[in-house]
Amino acid sequence: MTRRFGRRQLLGAAATGALLGSQSGTARDAEVGSRREVRLEFLRPREIEEARAACSTVFQPLGTVEWHGVHNVVGVDAVKAHALCVRAAQRGGGVVSPPLYGGVGGMNEPHTFIMDPEDDVFSRLLRPWLEQLCREMARDGFKAIIILTGHYGAAQQIVVREAAVRMSRALAIPVLGTPEYWLALDEGYTGDHAAWGETSLMMHLFPETVDLTRLGDPPYKGVAGRDPKESSALDGRRLTDTIVSRLAALAQKMPTWDYETLDRFVEAEASLVAKQLAAPRGKNPVWAAWRNLNVMRDYGRWLADGEFDAIKAAVARL
Numbered sequence: 001m002t003r004r005f006g007r008r009q010l011l012g013a014a015a016t017g018a019l020l021g022s023q024s025g026t027a028r029d030a031e032v033g034s035r036r037e038v039r040l041e042f043l044r045p046r047e048i049e050e051a052r053a054a055c056s057t058v059f060q061p062l063g064t065v066e067w068h069g070v071h072n073v074v075g076v077d078a079v080k081a082h083a084l085c086v087r088a089a090q091r092g093g094g095v096v097s098p099p100l101y102g103g104v105g106g107m108n109e110p111h112t113f114i115m116d117p118e119d120d121v122f123s124r125l126l127r128p129w130l131e132q133l134c135r136e137m138a139r140d141g142f143k144a145i146i147i148l149t150g151h152y153g154a155a156q157q158i159v160v161r162e163a164a165v166r167m168s169r170a171l172a173i174p175v176l177g178t179p180e181y182w183l184a185l186d187e188g189y190t191g192d193h194a195a196w197g198e199t200s201l202m203m204h205l206f207p208e209t210v211d212l213t214r215l216g217d218p219p220y221k222g223v224a225g226r227d228p229k230e231s232s233a234l235d236g237r238r239l240t241d242t243i244v245s246r247l248a249a250l251a252q253k254m255p256t257w258d259y260e261t262l263d264r265f266v267e268a269e270a271s272l273v274a275k276q277l278a279a280p281r282g283k284n285p286v287w288a289a290w291r292n293l294n295v296m297r298d299y300g301r302w303l304a305d306g307e308f309d310a311i312k313a314a315v316a317r318l
């Protein structure tokens with residue numbers, strides 16, 4: 001994935017989906033099987049308590065407002081992450097917190113809101129916000145938290161996973177922080193910006209938002225990855241199915257993990273963060289730990305199946 005993106009391109013990928021997400025998502029989510037309302041902001045107290053009693057996982061989708069080519073809306077990252085979390089909660093249980101728009105970095109293109117500098121692996125704004133959200137979710141009785149970022153510059157990914165590891169330890173509940181594409185590496189999606197992967201996901205999740213006819217000829221401004229003209233709703237559906245099934249399995253299992261399992265999970269995730277933070281070298285330091293991403297190919301399956309030792313072993317080869 002790193003090979004395909006310049007650092008600048010990666011950074012700028014933040015987008016969110018709240019504005020579009022709510023209305024479009026409502027109609028579409030109804031087609032997905034369960035019509036259960038899982039969006040926290042649309043639940044009354046009793047419904048939240050019933051949902052939490054059945055499965056005490058809360059999802060936190062992340063994105064930003066960012067240029068995603070002339071063929072995509074600027075909220076891609078957030079609306080995409082939110083829609084995936086909604087489907088996962090409907091399938092596996094739990095509730096979905098409103099998407100957070102704003103993150104680390106973003107493309108140097110119009111209509112992009114950058115809240116932390118692109119390569120800021122420590123983050124002045126996003127990190128404390130995530131920490132406080134986790135504290136509040138735990139205080140409200142949730143026993144597991146899944147933070148899914150649809151925006152994925154390297155620093156954004158590191159900040160999200162690092163905050164999750166630290167809050168898992170501090171709160172003694174599992175907190176997972178990952179970009180959605182890490183759950184579909186074995187489907188050939190290694191992350192991109194407004195290219196085949198993101199555009200295919202949007203063609204499946206929010207088809208009315210994608211207009212490939214606006215693309216013109218390459219090179220496409222502010223697009224990084226496989227040619228978006230190769231995108232299809234069918235590919236988007238395949239990626240969605242894989243990501244959602246793993247998120248649903250995690251939502252079911254995470255609240256039931258004992259402390260020993262929690263320890264193994266945290267240790268594996270912490271080893272990944274340490275590798276991503278320690279790897280810097282060469283011309284594009286913040287992306288150093290992504291150069292050998294194929295060794296993490298089965299990360300999504302390992303995570304959903306609780307094979308944390310396999311994750312740790314793969315991280316050593318990253």
Ligand SMILES: [Zn+2]
Nearest residue numbers: 013076077150
């Ligand atoms: Zn994006």
